[in-house]
Amino acid sequence: MNENNVINEVTSKQPRLSENFIKVITRNELSHSYLFNGESGVGKLALALFITMGIFCPNRKNGYPCGQCNECRRITEQQHPDVVIIKPDGQSIKVDQVRYLKDEFSKSGLEGNKKVFIIQDAEKMTSGAANSLLKFIEEPGNNIFSFLLTTNMNLILPTIISRTQVIELQHLDTDSFEDKLSKMGILKSQLHLVNKLTNSTEMVKVWQEDDWLSKMQNSVGNWFDLIVNNDAEAFVTIQSNFMPLVIDKDHRAPVINMMIAIFEDVLNYKYLKLGQFSFPNNEKNIELLANKISSKTLVQILKIILGCNKQISINVSFQNILESITLKIMNILNR
Ligand SMILES: [Zn+2]
Structure with missing residues (x-):
């Protein structure tokens, strides 16, 4: 790792933490023991090295280490x-390794030099090593930082955790909501719809249970196709296709x-002639209907459905509401 890489890595991966630590170093308020907890790749070692540079560098600028001096x-x-x-x-950090560290540090402690030790994969300390370290970090000496x-902080002895200042490092959250949805397994044909319905990944997780989202999207698409084709079967699908999926009030x-x-x-199709459709699989009938009816009729239909949003919270049978919507829409389209 070269010196500029360390500074670049820290300031790009952990901009807030690196800035906070610069302030802490400038004010001489650095604690003696820190525990950095976070997934691999979040910049734990880089942050530790960066702070260490901040401790030793004689040419700090605005608190930041120069990155170039000896x-x-x-x-x-x-x-x-x-x-x-x-x-x-190998698989573990052994007690001898911690002993070596303590010896090194007690020697130079006498000289009054600043000393830093960094323990990578600290959860891999044997209990002997952890206990040996414990006595050491209890009384680290003024110029010693660890x-x-x-x-995985859960694997660290609680007695060690209690003697350190725990810092959580997280990945910088740069993904857009749609990126997150894709990673969650939401299909391309569902992205636009889901994005329209919610901005909560928690909600989406609930909808993914038992493939509810796909089933419901298909049912609504099928219902719509029947309506466009003036097929009275649309009314029947409420009971047969919709209701088994409305498992509770939240749905x-x-x-x-x-x-x-x-x-x-x-x-949208009527006005923009292009579709980022919520229901791309029903594109054919969406176009057909858009070419057939006036925008005034369309707005009437939307008002009917929107009007039901109020009813769903009160104690009206949800099946009745949906059936009533279906009948009203079909009546309007048949006028
Ligand atoms: Zn420097």
Whole structure:
């Protein structure tokens, strides 16, 4: 890792934390022991090295280490005599490794030099190593700073956690909602609809249970196709297709909102002639209806469905509401 990479990595991956630590260093308020908890790749080692540079660098600018001096360079090359980095020797960090660290530090503690130790994968300390370290971080000496890095804080001894300041490192959240939805397995044909219905990934998770989202989208699409073709079967699908999917009150609003979304597709197509459709699989009938009816009729239909949003919270049978919507829409289209 070269010195500029460390600074770049930290400021891009952990902009808020690196800035906070610069303030802390500038005010001389650095704690003696930190525990950095976070997934791999979040920049734990880079942050520890960055702070260490901040401790040793004689040429700090606005608190930031210069990244170029002898101190900075040796720290990032992991060659600094007063910075000791320990990582697992095989599967674990053994008691001998911690003993070596303590010996090194007690020698130089006498000289009054600043010392930093960094323990990578700290959860891999054997209990002997952890206990040995414990006594050491209880009374670290004024010029000794320690950074314990872990991907799983649950595996660290509580007695160690209680003697460190725990810092949680998280991945920078740069994904858009649609990126998140794709990663959750939402199909391309569902993206626009889901984006329209909610901005909560928690909600989407609920809808994904038992493939509810796909089933409901298909049912509404099928209902719409029947309506466009003036097929009275549309009325029957409420009981046969919709109601088994309305498993509780929380599933009512999204059903109504899907009905609204498919008629909004018609409206969009009528005006924009292009579709980012909520119901791309029903494109043919969406176009057909858009070419057949006036925008005034379309608005009437949307008002009928929107009007039901109020009713769903009160104690009216949801099946009655949906059947009534279906009849009214079919009547309007048949005029
Ligand atoms: Zn420097």
